[in-house]
Amino acid sequence: MSANRQTKETFIPDFDPIDTFVTPWSTHAEIAWNGQIVTMGILVCLACGLVGSFIVVRKLALMGDAISHGILPGLALAFIIMKSWALFPMFFGACVAGLLCSFCIEWLQKKSILKPDAALGVTFTTFFAFGVLLIAMYGGNAHIDAECLLYGEIGLIPLAESLSLGGVDLGARPIVSMFVVTVLVIISVTVFYRQLMVTSFDFTLAKTLGLPVTLIHYGLMLLLALTIVSSFEAVGVILVISMLIFPSVTANFFFRRMPAILFCSLPLSFVYSIGGFFLARWLDCTIAGAMVLVASLCFALGWAFGPNGGLAWQLLDRLNDKPGNKNARSEGCAVEGQ
Amino acid sequence: MKGHPHSKWSLPRPPLEWRVGISWIILFLCALPLQGEQISSQGDSILERSHRFLTLSDESVRMVLLGTILMGLSCGVMGGLVVTRRLSLFGDTLSHAVLPGVAVGFLWSQSKDSWAILVGATVAGFLGVALISLLRKTSRIRQDSALGLVLSGFYALGICMLTRIQKMEFGNQSGIDKYLFGQVVGLSSSDLWTMAFSCLLILTLTILLYKELLVAGFDSEYARSIGLPVDFLQYLLWLLLAFAVITSLQVVGVVLVSALLVIPAATASLITDKMRAILIWSAMLGCMAGATGAFLSFLGNQLPTGPIIVLVSAVFFLWALFFHPQNGLLFKWLAARNRNQRIALENTLKAVYQELESINFQEETTSVSQLAKRRRIGMPQAHRETDALVARQYATVHPVEDKLAAPPRPTLISLTPKGWGTACRIVRNHRLWELYLTNEARYAPDHVHDDAEKIEHVLGEETVRRIERILSNPKKDPHGKLIPSQQDIDRGFIA
Numbered sequence: 001m002s003a004n005r006q007t008k009e010t011f012i013p014d015f016d017p018i019d020t021f022v023t024p025w026s027t028h029a030e031i032a033w034n035g036q037i038v039t040m041g042i043l044v045c046l047a048c049g050l051v052g053s054f055i056v057v058r059k060l061a062l063m064g065d066a067i068s069h070g071i072l073p074g075l076a077l078a079f080i081i082m083k084s085w086a087l088f089p090m091f092f093g094a095c096v097a098g099l100l101c102s103f104c105i106e107w108l109q110k111k112s113i114l115k116p117d118a119a120l121g122v123t124f125t126t127f128f129a130f131g132v133l134l135i136a137m138y139g140g141n142a143h144i145d146a147e148c149l150l151y152g153e154i155g156l157i158p159l160a161e162s163l164s165l166g167g168v169d170l171g172a173r174p175i176v177s178m179f180v181v182t183v184l185v186i187i188s189v190t191v192f193y194r195q196l197m198v199t200s201f202d203f204t205l206a207k208t209l210g211l212p213v214t215l216i217h218y219g220l221m222l223l224l225a226l227t228i229v230s231s232f233e234a235v236g237v238i239l240v241i242s243m244l245i246f247p248s249v250t251a252n253f254f255f256r257r258m259p260a261i262l263f264c265s266l267p268l269s270f271v272y273s274i275g276g277f278f279l280a281r282w283l284d285c286t287i288a289g290a291m292v293l294v295a296s297l298c299f300a301l302g303w304a305f306g307p308n309g310g311l312a313w314q315l316l317d318r319l320n321d322k323p324g325n326k327n328a329r330s331e332g333c334a335v336e337g338q
Numbered sequence: 339m340k341g342h343p344h345s346k347w348s349l350p351r352p353p354l355e356w357r358v359g360i361s362w363i364i365l366f367l368c369a370l371p372l373q374g375e376q377i378s379s380q381g382d383s384i385l386e387r388s389h390r391f392l393t394l395s396d397e398s399v400r401m402v403l404l405g406t407i408l409m410g411l412s413c414g415v416m417g418g419l420v421v422t423r424r425l426s427l428f429g430d431t432l433s434h435a436v437l438p439g440v441a442v443g444f445l446w447s448q449s450k451d452s453w454a455i456l457v458g459a460t461v462a463g464f465l466g467v468a469l470i471s472l473l474r475k476t477s478r479i480r481q482d483s484a485l486g487l488v489l490s491g492f493y494a495l496g497i498c499m500l501t502r503i504q505k506m507e508f509g510n511q512s513g514i515d516k517y518l519f520g521q522v523v524g525l526s527s528s529d530l531w532t533m534a535f536s537c538l539l540i541l542t543l544t545i546l547l548y549k550e551l552l553v554a555g556f557d558s559e560y561a562r563s564i565g566l567p568v569d570f571l572q573y574l575l576w577l578l579l580a581f582a583v584i585t586s587l588q589v590v591g592v593v594l595v596s597a598l599l600v601i602p603a604a605t606a607s608l609i610t611d612k613m614r615a616i617l618i619w620s621a622m623l624g625c626m627a628g629a630t631g632a633f634l635s636f637l638g639n640q641l642p643t644g645p646i647i648v649l650v651s652a653v654f655f656l657w658a659l660f661f662h663p664q665n666g667l668l669f670k671w672l673a674a675r676n677r678n679q680r681i682a683l684e685n686t687l688k689a690v691y692q693e694l695e696s697i698n699f700q701e702e703t704t705s706v707s708q709l710a711k712r713r714r715i716g717m718p719q720a721h722r723e724t725d726a727l728v729a730r731q732y733a734t735v736h737p738v739e740d741k742l743a744a745p746p747r748p749t750l751i752s753l754t755p756k757g758w759g760t761a762c763r764i765v766r767n768h769r770l771w772e773l774y775l776t777n778e779a780r781y782a783p784d785h786v787h788d789d790a791e792k793i794e795h796v797l798g799e800e801t802v803r804r805i806e807r808i809l810s811n812p813k814k815d816p817h818g819k820l821i822p823s824q825q826d827i828d829r830g831f832i833a
Contacts, residue, residue: 011445011499011502011503011506056480056483059480059482060482061480061482061483061485061486062427062482062485062486064486065430065486065489069593108659111667112608112659112667113607113608113665114604114607114608115421115424115426117424117425117426117427118421118424118426118600118603118604118607119604120426120427121426121427121429121430121596121597121599121600121601121604122597122600122601122604122652122655125593125594125596125597125600125601125648126597126601126648126649126652126655128593128594128597129594129597129644129645129646129648129649129652130645130649132593132594132642132644132645133641133642133645133646133649136641136642136645137641238434238490238493238593239490239493239494239497241486241489241490242486242487242490242491242493242494244486245483245486245487245490246487246490249479249483249487252478252479253477283498283502284502284505285497285498285499285501285502285505286497286498286501288494288497289494289495289497289498289501290494290498291494292490292491292493292494293491293494293495293498295491296487296491296494296495299487299491303473303476303477309477309478311476314476
């Protein structure tokens, strides 16, 4: 029993506010190092949150999961061929693999008698297994680690080589590429906002309006693949899915309109990134995991107390026995696009 | 009818053993490149290694093989139950959600004790599933989002706990990170006993409660109405699924367990559509994939077993998808191509017949240009169609004998007896169906043509006889044209 107690104490370390909150920002070197980590976290959460909002309303949450697994063979091949993390081959390989995965899933769903979920499960697990095998076979002599791909290590981001353009040092490569992708995501979402909205919420209307629905779909898939590729080094292929889903689902407990949900990604990404950083600092565990834990906590808060369908208000309504409650909830469905 | 597949319900025919054998050989060949990398460093050849594997002389080989087969069996059966209920991705979620439970079990026992981990993981898996249904009940979050939330949230918790454990003094040498990818070599005999126990439990309960699970899975309302404890069965299913997932974790790891749940079962559902057969096939495929994967990874020397098992089952899946005699896409595609070719031929023959009919069968030949005009196609296409007729001995062609005609002399077509018979049969089917629709189904005479265009190619001899009997052997169709009779076909001309 005493051994147990001792384990528990070391399992959750003592909370030292000075070490957690102050030390990381005490010297210039620390600020530069940790600042990069937090910036990367914010960029990842922001890009994933924006793309994820559309993914969630299109009922493609698990497609995000599938693509995030499906990019693995592309990454591995790019790495094996180039022998290093060259930026463009990596993006190219991963995007091709991700799109191929999504195309295979849709093809199976259409052409075979399989149920849609089974088609999805079969495809992405096969892609993933292929990627893992490639890494295990050829990754040994190259510097690539399957576990790092799986849950990422945002804490090592500042170690990456820095990228320079015309003699100007731009910063660590993952942060620069993430920044570019985030800007691309923001621009695409702003420019194609209407098209994305119409195709997400009313497919038939979009078709009658003559919108290129298939093109928009694959454009979104490409955006998704780009986001996943640029963030996998930080959070790994499995935790990307939470960065995609959590922001929009959490925001949905507070707002009903799509623009508000999209804007919500910004503060949430700050909360996830900074909160995750401090949590990981305290527990001395992986930062990406801690970021998702903070995201889960925010989600739990939203689920419990959110004004738009939170448990507490449901309970209150049930206690007061208001019959009008049902209507209020069904109105809220507008944002779900049913 | 030659290219038509066998009847829908029968199991594959004898060549199955052949196909299995060929697949094994192909897999063996696939193993050669895998093996190529390390062959120089290792003294023994591929034949020696396969001999060592197949004779089961190594203790470790026996344990690995037993482990992978037990895993394939339990995952196959559970996968069959889960995939047919459209819950494939629940398996995925469950396999990620057990991770914190594994960590807690590990902390609790402070070792890689399989029982403590089993208990912890089962509880965590149950919590995950319960959270999904709670989310579905109390919020507007859709199923797929809820699955993703629980999957990644629990997984993150598990990862955080595992990294913590690895930093503690006893966690270092534990090899607990093997739960992420699995390491079949590390199987201990107590792990095997756990696997055997859970496999036995799964098999026994599935066989005993087969009917109940079937009814509850496919029609829960009906099951409730006949007094079955549907909720209890549902929880039992989750429990068994959790057992299957957890015991397989050590072999293939968290991420690939869901592959073993989904892929064999999906393959089975491509092969057959009877529940019992799906379960048996899925279990068999799981075992075969496990054994083959173990074999290949042994040949390949230290290759990870999990991904190879998954890829082997993916090969089985692709085989079923494309080459299965009844449902394979290749055969479906070939059958569709055959059918389209036959329909095109029959349409050409029908056009020739109608052309001959338009001149009251005064002559036995018609020209390709006439055919092109009637079929409303260009001359090259008409020539192609004529060539197809000639190739199948439905017709013969010869240039027009009139020496005075302009140089590209028109080609004349005349039907052979075989061609004449087929043409008459198609026209007869068409006109009989038109008459049937007008007389018996009360269609307007100008609405029946399109329908008859389609059905003329598929009416069987027996159906035609029945229609004739119903219509009391008619002579003319609703548009006043003669219907060729069996005697006309035999005689070779219309009387």
